[in-house]
Amino acid sequence: MSFNPAALADEVNAEAQVDEAHAATGRGGLVLRRFLRNKGAIVGLVVVALMFVGAFGSSLFYQWDYVTPDFNALLAPPSTAHWFGTTQDGQDMFALCMRGLQKSLIIGLVGGVLTTAVAAVVGAVAGFYGGWADRVLSWFVDLFLVLPSFLMLSILSPWFKGQTWEILIPLIAAFAWMITARVVRAQTLTLQGREFVSAARFMGVPGWRIILRHILPNIASLLIIDAVLNVAGSVMAEVGLSFFGFGIQPPDVSLGSLIDVGQQDLSAYQWQLIFPCGCLIVLLLAVNAIGDGLRDALDPTSTGAKKRASQAEIEALINEAEAPRGPVPEVVET
Amino acid sequence: MAAYLLRRMINYLFLVIIAASVTYLLAAWVFHPEDNWLAKHPTPPMAAIKTQLLARNEWRGTPIWTRYANWVSGLFHGNLGTEIGGTSVAQDMGRRIGVSTRLLLLATVIGSLGGVVVGVWGAVRQYRLFDRASTGASLLIFAMPVFTLAILLQMFAVWFNDATGTHFLYYVNEVSNPNAPFWSWPDLVDRFEHLILPTASITLGSIAYFSRYQRATMLDVMGSDFLRTARAKGLTKTQAIFRHGARTAIIPVATLLSYSAILLFTGATFTEIIFSWHGMGEWFITSIGQQDVNSVAAVGIFTSILVLLAGLISEVVTVALDPRVRL
Numbered sequence: 001m002s003f004n005p006a007a008l009a010d011e012v013n014a015e016a017q018v019d020e021a022h023a024a025t026g027r028g029g030l031v032l033r034r035f036l037r038n039k040g041a042i043v044g045l046v047v048v049a050l051m052f053v054g055a056f057g058s059s060l061f062y063q064w065d066y067v068t069p070d071f072n073a074l075l076a077p078p079s080t081a082h083w084f085g086t087t088q089d090g091q092d093m094f095a096l097c098m099r100g101l102q103k104s105l106i107i108g109l110v111g112g113v114l115t116t117a118v119a120a121v122v123g124a125v126a127g128f129y130g131g132w133a134d135r136v137l138s139w140f141v142d143l144f145l146v147l148p149s150f151l152m153l154s155i156l157s158p159w160f161k162g163q164t165w166e167i168l169i170p171l172i173a174a175f176a177w178m179i180t181a182r183v184v185r186a187q188t189l190t191l192q193g194r195e196f197v198s199a200a201r202f203m204g205v206p207g208w209r210i211i212l213r214h215i216l217p218n219i220a221s222l223l224i225i226d227a228v229l230n231v232a233g234s235v236m237a238e239v240g241l242s243f244f245g246f247g248i249q250p251p252d253v254s255l256g257s258l259i260d261v262g263q264q265d266l267s268a269y270q271w272q273l274i275f276p277c278g279c280l281i282v283l284l285l286a287v288n289a290i291g292d293g294l295r296d297a298l299d300p301t302s303t304g305a306k307k308r309a310s311q312a313e314i315e316a317l318i319n320e321a322e323a324p325r326g327p328v329p330e331v332v333e334t
Numbered sequence: 335m336a337a338y339l340l341r342r343m344i345n346y347l348f349l350v351i352i353a354a355s356v357t358y359l360l361a362a363w364v365f366h367p368e369d370n371w372l373a374k375h376p377t378p379p380m381a382a383i384k385t386q387l388l389a390r391n392e393w394r395g396t397p398i399w400t401r402y403a404n405w406v407s408g409l410f411h412g413n414l415g416t417e418i419g420g421t422s423v424a425q426d427m428g429r430r431i432g433v434s435t436r437l438l439l440l441a442t443v444i445g446s447l448g449g450v451v452v453g454v455w456g457a458v459r460q461y462r463l464f465d466r467a468s469t470g471a472s473l474l475i476f477a478m479p480v481f482t483l484a485i486l487l488q489m490f491a492v493w494f495n496d497a498t499g500t501h502f503l504y505y506v507n508e509v510s511n512p513n514a515p516f517w518s519w520p521d522l523v524d525r526f527e528h529l530i531l532p533t534a535s536i537t538l539g540s541i542a543y544f545s546r547y548q549r550a551t552m553l554d555v556m557g558s559d560f561l562r563t564a565r566a567k568g569l570t571k572t573q574a575i576f577r578h579g580a581r582t583a584i585i586p587v588a589t590l591l592s593y594s595a596i597l598l599f600t601g602a603t604f605t606e607i608i609f610s611w612h613g614m615g616e617w618f619i620t621s622i623g624q625q626d627v628n629s630v631a632a633v634g635i636f637t638s639i640l641v642l643l644a645g646l647i648s649e650v651v652t653v654a655l656d657p658r659v660r661l
Contacts (some may be wrong), residue, residue, distance in 0.1 A: 146353045146641050150603070154622050155357065155630060159364040236479045240604070243481055244619055256487050263485045263608070266492050266505075273489070284477035 004265025025161065034297035041293020044286035048105075049282060055101040064092035066099040066253060078271050085271035089259070093271060097279050100255035103248060104235045104283060111169045111176075111234030116227040119177040120219075124211045126193065143180045149175030150240065157246035172237045172239070180226050187219045194208045221298035229290035232284050239280060253279045341648055346645040350638040355402070357634025362401055367392045370418055390416045394564050405631065414635075415628035417621075423632045426617065431636070433508060434565050434613035436525075436591070438602055442531045444592045444600070445540030452541055452589075454534035457556060466548075472542035482602040488608065491531055504528045506610040517520040534607045536602060540594065547590055547640035551583040558582075584657050593641075624637025 035041060059065060063081065069090035078085040084093035126137035150174055160167045191197055191214075200210050216223070241247030242256025250257070255276045262273030367390070371383040385394040393403045408415060414423035456465040475483065491503035504510070510524050513620035555561060556579065564574040605614030610616075614636055 029573060090463055143352060143356075146349045147356060148637055151618065151634070152360065154618070155360050157622065158366070158625060166483070167589070185660070232476075236514060240479055240481065244607070246622070259482065259485065263488070266485075266489055267496075267635055270489070277486065278483060280479070281477050284479075285473070288473060319441065 003238075007075055026128040031297045035293050038296055041297075044289030044293065047282060047286035048290065051101055051182070051279075051286075052105060052299070053100045058095070058098045059175035061244040062095065064095045066091060066095040067251065073213050075269055084197055084275040085269075085273060096253050097255070097275050099253050100258050101279055102285075103254045104238065107169055107172065107238045108231040108283075108287070110236040111172050111238075112171060112227050112229075114173040115176045115234065116180060116223055118173060119226070120184055120216055122177065122189050122224055124215050127185040127188025127320040128207060128211055128215060134185075135180075137233060142180055144175065144178045147175070149237070153237070153241055154244065154246050157241065161249060161267070163263030165252065168238055168241070168247060170235075170310055171213075173263035176230060176233055176237070180230075183222065184219060187222065188215055191215050192219055224298060225291060225295045228287060232287045232291070235280075235284060237289070282327055338653075339646070342640075342649050343646060347425070349361050349615040353637045353641065354631070357638075358631040359398065359402060361400050361630045361634075362392075365392075365627050365630075366394065367418060367625045368394070370624055379406050390418070390628060394421055405628075409635075414632050417629050418624045418626045421440045423628050426629070427614075427632050428638070430612060430614045430617050431609055433600065434615065436508070436531055436605070437529070437606065437611055437613055438536070438598060440529060440600075441536040442598060443541070444533065447535040448537060448541040448543065449544025449591075450548050450580075450587065450642045452553050453545035454575075455550030456545060456549045457583075457590060458575060460553065460556075466641050468545060472546055477540040478539075479604075480535060481540055481608060483538060483645055484532075484605055484608040487535050496597050502527060503531055505531055511552050521522045532605050532611065535609075536598065540598065544587060544591060548583065551586050552579065555579045555596070579582060581655060585652060588655065589648045592644040592651065645649045 022217065023293060062083075064070065068083070070086060070092065071090050072075075072081060073079075073086045074080055074090045075088055076086045078093075082092050082094065086092055087096070122137050122141070122185040126134045137199075140321055153171060156171065160171065197210060200214055205213075238247055238254065238258070240258035242254035243260045244258070245260070247256060258276035259280070261269075262276060266273070345410050348433040368383050371386065373377050374558070384393055384395070388396070391401055391408070393401075412424070414427065417423055417426065420552055452468050456468050490504045492554065493501055504527050508525065508528055510522070510528075511521075519521060556575075558579075560582075561574055561579050564578045567569065570579065602613065603618060605611070606613045606615040609617060614633060617629060618633040621633065
C-alpha cells in the first residue's frame, strides 16, 4: 500500500481541529481546507469570479455597450475612454470582449456540467445493469468516439445557424461525454461487487435509486474534476466553432468570432486580437488551475496537496504506521 | 498475430463504415446546396438548378436513402462524385491529401517523439528544473486552443521578420513559387521555411498533451518492483529506465498517440486555414460553407480511414511492446 504523508497530515489537522472545537470535521471540510491551501486554485477561482462580474456587471459602470458604435473613435487604440480600443466600426472592444465572455462562461459552466451528467448516467447505467444495456451503450460510446466531434458539429452548423445560440450547449455536450462514460462504467463495475451495493439490492431498492444514492456519490470526486475539465473543453469547442463562423452568429459576438476578426490584420491594430485572445487564455488557465486544485483536494493519493502538519507530527505518524504490529486478529468468515 | 489483427480490423472496419455513412447522411440531411445557385444574380431558373444538382446527386427532392444508395454505388465504382464547382472530388482530394501529408508527417513524428521524451525525462527528474519548466509550459499551452497558438506564432513571425529584416519565417502558404520544380534544393529550403510555423503550432500542443500522459505513466513505473529487479540484476539506472521502464510506460500512451491522428487532423483544420495551406482541413471548411455534400462526405471517408489506420497502428504497437500480449 502506498503511503502518503500529505494525506496523513490532513488527518492530523482534522483531528487537531476536532480537539480544539469539539466538533466533527466532515470530509467536505477537509476537502475545502485542502483546496483553500492551493494558491493557484484560489487565484483561478478569483479570476473566474471577476470575469463573471465583468461579463455580466460591466454594463452598470462602463459607458459603452457592444452594439452602439462610437463614430468619433474608429480603430482607436486602448485609452481611458475605450479600455481595449475600438473596432473598424467604432465598437468598443472591452464591451465586445465582455459580451463574448458571457457566452464562454455560460457555455463552459452549463456545457461542462451537462457533459459530465450525461457521461455519469450512461456509464453508471451501462455498468450497473450490464447485459444488453451495457452492450448497446458501449457500442454508442465507440461510435461517438469514431465520429470526430468538431467535424460533426461543423456539418450540423447550417442546421443550428437559425436557432438560438443556447442550442450549442447540448450539441457540444453530445460529442464530449464518451471517454468519461467509459471511466464511470469501469468504476461502477468495481463498486458493484461491494457490500453496500449488494445490501441495497437485496433490500429491494430500485436500480435507479442505487445508482443515484450509492454509486454516483462514491465516484463524486472523479465527476467533479471531470466537470471542471469539461468546462474548459466546452469553452474551447464553442470558440473554435465561432472562429470559423459555425457557432455564434453576428450581430452577436463570441470570443471566437472576435479572434477571427482580429487575426485578419496582424501587423496593425493588434488590440483587436490581443484582448480577446487574452480573455480566452486567462479564462482557460483559471479553469485549469481550479481543476488541478480540486484534484489535489479530492484525491488523497495525489502529491499536490501540500503538507501543513509539523514535520515532527508526520514523522511520529510514519513511525507508528511502520512499527511492527501485534498479530492481526483473525476475521471469522461467516 | 495475423488472426488477432484481422479480428480487430473487422471491428474497426465496421465502425468506419458507420462513421462515413453518418457523415454523408448528416450532410445530406442538413445541407441545402441549391443556395449556391439561388444566391446568384440573376437567379437561374429552378429547372436548371435541378439539372445541375441531379447530376451531382445532391437534389433534395430525391429521397435521402436513394441519394445515399447512389453515393455508395458510386464509391464501389471508385467515383466520389462532383463538387459544387464542377471539378471531380477524387482529383481535388488526391491533391489535398498530398498537402496535408506534407504538413502533418513531420508534425506527427516530432509531436509524438517529443511528447514521449519530454514526459519520460520529466518523470525521471521529477520536481527538478526541467520537470517544473515543462509542466509550466504545458499548462500554458493547454490554455491555448490551437488557433490562438497559431495566430500568436504568426504575430511573433511578423515581429521577428520586422526586427531582423528577413523573410525567414513565412507565415502563409506552402511554397513561395508553386511552379518551381519540386525536388530542387532552393525549393526544398523554401518549403522547409514555410513548414516551421505550422509545424510548431501543431507540435507544441501535441508535445504538451502527450508529455503529461507519458510523465504520469512513467511515474507509476518508476516505483515498480520490476524496475528494482532490473537494477538488482546489474543494469545501470539508464539501462533499467529505458529498456524496462520506458518500454512499459509507452504502451498506454501509444494508443493515445495513434488515435490522436484524428485529433491532429481537426487541429490541422485550424492550422491549414490560418497558414493558408490548401489541405483536407481547409477543404472541409470551405465545403461546409458551400454546403457541398460530396466533398464533405469525402472528408468523412478520409477521416474514417485515418481512424482505421490509427486503430491498426495502435494494435501493432501494443503487440510489439507489451510482453503480456503474446499471440
